[in-house]
Amino acid sequence: MNRFMFGYCATLISALLWPTLPTFPLACAVLVIAVIMLKWSKLLAGSLLAIAWMSLFCHQLLVFTSDKSSEPPSVRGEIISLVYRNGDWINADIRILADHPFHFPDKYLRLRWQSEQKVAIGEVWQFTLAPKPITSVLNQGEFNQQAYLLSKHIIGKGRVIAAKRLLPPQGMRAKLLTKLRQDLASLANGDLMLALMLGDKQQISDAHWQGLRQSGTGHLVTISGLHLSVLAIWVMGLGGYLLGRLTPRLGLGNRQAIALVALICCGLYAFLAGLGLPTQRALIMLVMVILLGLIRRYASPFERLLWALFIVLLLDPLSILGAGLWLSFGALAIILWFTQSWPAPDERLSSWQRLKWRLKQMWQIQWRLSLSLGLLQGLLFGGFAPYALIFNLIFVPWFSLVVIPLSFMALITWIIGIYLGVSVSLPLYLLDLAISPMTLAFDWLGELPLHWLPASMQLVSALVFGLLGLILWRLASGAWRWMIPVLFMPLCLWFLPQRLTDPKSWQVHLLDVGQGLSLVVEKQGRALIYDTGAAFGEHFSYADRVIVPFLHYRGIGELDYLVLSHSDNDHAGGADYLLGRYPKVKLVTDLSYPGAIDCRPKSLNWQGLRLEILGPREPQPGNNGSCVVRISDGRRSVLIPGDIESEGEQSLLTQSAEVGSTVLIAAHHGSNTSSSGAFIRASAPGIVLYAAGFNNRYGFPKAEVVRRFRDQKALQYSTGDNGQLSLKLDEQGITVLGYRRDLAPFWYNQRFEFGEFGNPE
Numbered sequence: 001m002n003r004f005m006f007g008y009c010a011t012l013i014s015a016l017l018w019p020t021l022p023t024f025p026l027a028c029a030v031l032v033i034a035v036i037m038l039k040w041s042k043l044l045a046g047s048l049l050a051i052a053w054m055s056l057f058c059h060q061l062l063v064f065t066s067d068k069s070s071e072p073p074s075v076r077g078e079i080i081s082l083v084y085r086n087g088d089w090i091n092a093d094i095r096i097l098a099d100h101p102f103h104f105p106d107k108y109l110r111l112r113w114q115s116e117q118k119v120a121i122g123e124v125w126q127f128t129l130a131p132k133p134i135t136s137v138l139n140q141g142e143f144n145q146q147a148y149l150l151s152k153h154i155i156g157k158g159r160v161i162a163a164k165r166l167l168p169p170q171g172m173r174a175k176l177l178t179k180l181r182q183d184l185a186s187l188a189n190g191d192l193m194l195a196l197m198l199g200d201k202q203q204i205s206d207a208h209w210q211g212l213r214q215s216g217t218g219h220l221v222t223i224s225g226l227h228l229s230v231l232a233i234w235v236m237g238l239g240g241y242l243l244g245r246l247t248p249r250l251g252l253g254n255r256q257a258i259a260l261v262a263l264i265c266c267g268l269y270a271f272l273a274g275l276g277l278p279t280q281r282a283l284i285m286l287v288m289v290i291l292l293g294l295i296r297r298y299a300s301p302f303e304r305l306l307w308a309l310f311i312v313l314l315l316d317p318l319s320i321l322g323a324g325l326w327l328s329f330g331a332l333a334i335i336l337w338f339t340q341s342w343p344a345p346d347e348r349l350s351s352w353q354r355l356k357w358r359l360k361q362m363w364q365i366q367w368r369l370s371l372s373l374g375l376l377q378g379l380l381f382g383g384f385a386p387y388a389l390i391f392n393l394i395f396v397p398w399f400s401l402v403v404i405p406l407s408f409m410a411l412i413t414w415i416i417g418i419y420l421g422v423s424v425s426l427p428l429y430l431l432d433l434a435i436s437p438m439t440l441a442f443d444w445l446g447e448l449p450l451h452w453l454p455a456s457m458q459l460v461s462a463l464v465f466g467l468l469g470l471i472l473w474r475l476a477s478g479a480w481r482w483m484i485p486v487l488f489m490p491l492c493l494w495f496l497p498q499r500l501t502d503p504k505s506w507q508v509h510l511l512d513v514g515q516g517l518s519l520v521v522e523k524q525g526r527a528l529i530y531d532t533g534a535a536f537g538e539h540f541s542y543a544d545r546v547i548v549p550f551l552h553y554r555g556i557g558e559l560d561y562l563v564l565s566h567s568d569n570d571h572a573g574g575a576d577y578l579l580g581r582y583p584k585v586k587l588v589t590d591l592s593y594p595g596a597i598d599c600r601p602k603s604l605n606w607q608g609l610r611l612e613i614l615g616p617r618e619p620q621p622g623n624n625g626s627c628v629v630r631i632s633d634g635r636r637s638v639l640i641p642g643d644i645e646s647e648g649e650q651s652l653l654t655q656s657a658e659v660g661s662t663v664l665i666a667a668h669h670g671s672n673t674s675s676s677g678a679f680i681r682a683s684a685p686g687i688v689l690y691a692a693g694f695n696n697r698y699g700f701p702k703a704e705v706v707r708r709f710r711d712q713k714a715l716q717y718s719t720g721d722n723g724q725l726s727l728k729l730d731e732q733g734i735t736v737l738g739y740r741r742d743l744a745p746f747w748y749n750q751r752f753e754f755g756e757f758g759n760p761e
Contacts, residue, residue, distance in 0.1 A: 002303070004038075005310040007046025012313050013320055015054050020747050027055035054317045061105055061318070062155050064096075064755035072161060074128050077109065078170065079121055080274075082202050084539075088116050093154065097124065105316070108153050113160030121200075122174025124167035129158040133754040135694050137512040138723030138739045141382055141457070141553025142546050147748050151322035156754045173198065173272055179418065183428065189435040193428070195221040196407040196435075197414075199273030211442025214452055216377070216388025220399050220438075223273040225282040225328045228266045230404045232286060235262040259290050269408055278324040281312045285328070305332060321748060323380045334372045363393070372467070379464065382553060383454040387445060395438050403434050456555030462490040505730040506609065508631075508638055510665065511550060512719040512739070513542040515693035515700070516570035519640060519665060520550065521631060523607040527551060528561040530629060530640050535573030543574025548581060550724075560606060564589035565626040565642030589627060590619040599627035601657070609633055614657045616648070623668060624648035628657075636662040636729050639683055643668045649679035662734065663687045663727060666709075670701020670718075680708055687715045687727070687736065694720035694751065721751065 015021075022030060034048035077094030084091040089112065096107045111127065134156055136146040149157075169175055177198050184190030191203040201221065204212075212218040219226065239258035263286075270283045285308035292304045309329060312319060319325045349357065367389065377384065410427035417424030469487030506523040513533030521528040533542030551559070559582040564572045572591065579585065579593075587596040598619070604611040614628040626642025639661035641649070645668060652659055664685035667674035669692045688709050692700040701718060709716055715736070717725050722738030740749050 002306065004042035004046040005306055007043040008050045009306065009309050009313055011047040011050035012054060012317055015050070015317070016320055016746065018747050019745050021055040021058060022051060024055070024059050027052045027059070031056070050317075053314070057105070057317050061107060061153060062752070062755075064107065064155055072128060072130055074126065075109070076124065076126050076166065078124050079119060080108070082119065082121065083110065089114050090119055092119065094125070094127070105153055107155050110149070110154050110157045111160050112158070113163060115163065117165070120169050120174070121177055122169030122171060123165055124170060126164045126166055127160050128162040130161055131156050131158040131754045133157070133695070133752045135751050137514055137546065138744070138749060139511050139546050139550050140724060140739070140743065141549035143549070144749075147321040150748055151318050153318065173274060176272070176415065176418075180414070183414070187428065187432045189432050189439055192221050192435050192439070193407070193431055196223070196403070197411045199223045199276060199279065208439065208442065211439065211445060214385055214387065214445055215391040215442065216385035217391050217395055217438065219327065220395060222278065223269070224278050224324065225285060225332065226400075227404050228270065228282050228286050230400045231269055231408055232262040232266050232290065234405045235265050256294060259294055263287060263290060265408070272411065278328070281316070281319060281325060282328060284308060284311050284315070285332070305329070326376060326380065330372070330376055334368060379460055382457070382460070382549060383452055386450055386453055387448070391441070398437070403431070406431050406434055454552035457553050458555055459494055462494045466491045503608065504633070505728065506607070506633065508663065508727040508729070509550070510689045510691055510719055510725040511546055512723045513546055513691075515669070515696045515698070516542065516573070517565075517642075517665075517669070517691040518542065518547055520547070521638070522554060522556060523609065525556060526558040526560055526607055527556045528563070528606060528611070529559060529578070530563045531565055531571040531642075532574030532578055534570045535577070541574040541577050543577040547574065547578065559585045561586050561588060561611070563627055563629055564591055566623065567591055568643065571643065588613065590625060612658065614659070615652060615655070617651075617655065624651070628652065630658065630661065633729065636734065638663040638665070639685070640665045641667040645671070645673040646676040646679070649674065649676050653678060653682055659683045661685050663689065666690045666701060666705065669698070670705045671698070672702040672704050675705045675708060677708060680712055684712065685714050687734065688717070689725055690716070690718040690720070692718050692720045696720065723749070
């Protein structure tokens with residue numbers, strides 16, 4: 001084993017847990033030390049190189065200087081992906097085009113602009129931007145968009161102020177993509193064919209996306225290691241057969257020629273697929289495995305895998321932040337682990353017996369792969385697709401034997417037909433027919449229950465430890481076997497009922513929903529929610545993207561109360577979605593929902609806590625009509641005043657409402673129209689939380705409000721700075737945990753500013 005590469009890969013992967021990255025001068029010094037250490041310790045030298053290279057790479061990627069003569073900034077970029085289009089609003093990813101020839105690594109921006117013009121992939125535009133950093137909302141259970149953008153080398157977001165098309169689609173792929181879309185428009189599975197032939201997944205319909213997710217087969221339409229490996233096997237198999245017939249004596253020469261042809265075919269397929277980062281990683285991995293196999297220098301499959309991983313992480317260290325790397329290399333490592341010790345089939349077996357032997361081996365690989373990747377999927381995506389094993393057992397072989405080679409053949413014949421001026425439609429119809437069994441199965445799958453099983457992080461972690469226990473039980477001996485019951489302990493503890501937890505402990509979670517409000521009160525596996533955050537259009541809601549994943553992550557199965565303070569979108573936008581997901585929830589609001597509990601002053605008991613609705617005394621529109629709630633355990637209390645302003649605060653004080661609180665959710669996100677001096681003195685909070693988005697356009701929380709609370713000696717925290725804020729209230733007191741600072745204090749979760757890189761905190 002190469003110690004240098006092992007040290008580099010292991011240390012770079014550990015960057016997932018680093019709290020910060022070295023500064024640029026320190027990284028340069030570490031790089032020099034790494035070169036010096038090569039003479040004494042290759043393992044240490046590799047580790048030091050990983051530390052230095054991760055920091056230098058991020059500095060090179062994230063530092064951005066626009067055209068200094070323009071304000072706001074102006075950039076020239078090529079459209080590489082149309083992420084989303086709704087009417088005349090466009091969301092697109094662009095590759096920034098530099099004026100100098102050497103620009104490593106490529107930098108991308110995610111832009112949103114309003115345009116009635118038709119926009120195509122491959123066009124070059126000049127954009128004038130209102131830039132935004134990649135800093136995103138962060139909560140437990142939620143998809144980490146910030147890490148995802150970093151893994152895709154997207155260094156910023158922005159709103160387009162002005163745009164001018166400079167050049168039509170450039171390059172062969174862009175022209176082919178436009179033509180192929182037209183030719184596939186009439187076919188039922190044209191969207192999936194486009195993904196398989198040219199790697200464009202933007203056209204995949206919602207119904208097909210849902211089927212791919214529920215069946216766990218999304219990897220089959222993403223050109224990656226499976227597709228390139230299958231293509232290489234087919235080319236080498238057919239080439240070996242043909243060359244064996246034509247030149248049977250040139251054994252080694254035939255192998256080398258076939259391998260070269262296979263690599264050329266895979267490189268062509270990857271190029272036509274757009275050479276996205278997952279495709280690049282898969283191609284590098286395949287090239288290394290084949291070349292090292294040809295030169296016969298590294299016999300161990302794991303050594304070849306280490307070489308491939310080293311090259312991938314050297315070219316793109318940020319790939320560790322994406323799920324694709326873990327799924328690709330995880331699948332290959334699992335296959336190597338379970339197949340390296342298998343004996344070859346007995347030479348005396350008949351053809352039928354050999355076929356049965358190979359089917360048995362395929363079944364053993366597939367169920368192990370599905371189980372292991374299912375657990376990995378649970379860690380990455382917070383849930384399981386229960387039908388994934390069945391679908392993958394059927395369609396992975398079908399795609400490997402039929403669909404993937406047919407996709408490449410259809411693509412090549414279609415391209416040749418274009419350049420010859422001949423319409424070649426038969427391969428396209430055959431490919432559409434070959435994909436049909438899977439899409440028909442999607443319709444059948446939609447009628448079955450339990451398409452997707454969300455899982456709490458406690459359960460997923462317990463299952464991972466349980467799997468490690470099973471592996472240790474099969475492989476370990478001697479003193480190591482005492483670890484087996486320890487590894488099974490988390491799974492046993494997970495089955496303990498929630499009521500066995502501390503009955504006096506409860507949690508308050510102020511979720512990061514941008515410039516909006518959503519608060520979850522949790523006790524013994526049940527929850528109360530105050531407000532839902534915003535919803536935008538038909539396809540986006542913070543209730544869907546943040547609240548429900550958070551509840552699943554925490555293992556909260558019951559939602560008892562939903563309080564809607566008032567009608568503003570940033571407070572009640574996700575109400576209908578939550579009511580649809582939890583039809584038995586009790587609704588507290590003055591909005592016009594049938595059967596809702598109104599916000600007139602009253603007191604309710606919930607899970608041993610006192611839930612006091614303080615007002616308003618009469619329904620009224622606007623911010624001062626917010627439903628004010630106080631939650632108390634008898635010793636500590638949390639006051640949630642919604643968006644009330646100074647007039648509403650004065651009304652509460654006039655009616656002698658009990659507003660004294662240990663924790664206060666600042667009214668109206670920290671607006672200067674709220675949090676009057678009289679109200680602050682009456683509530684006298686020790687802790688103040690602001691539901692305010694990062695760099696929000698209103699400037700919340702206002703400096704004057706912060707000063708008023710500081711004068712009262714209150715501790716202050718904002719979701720814009722910290723992400724999700726969680727408070728644990730128990731016999732020992734109150735513990736405040738921020739997502740960026742405490743729950744996931746890693747460098748890629750910190751706040752970033754556009755065009756800058758350093759220690760942002």
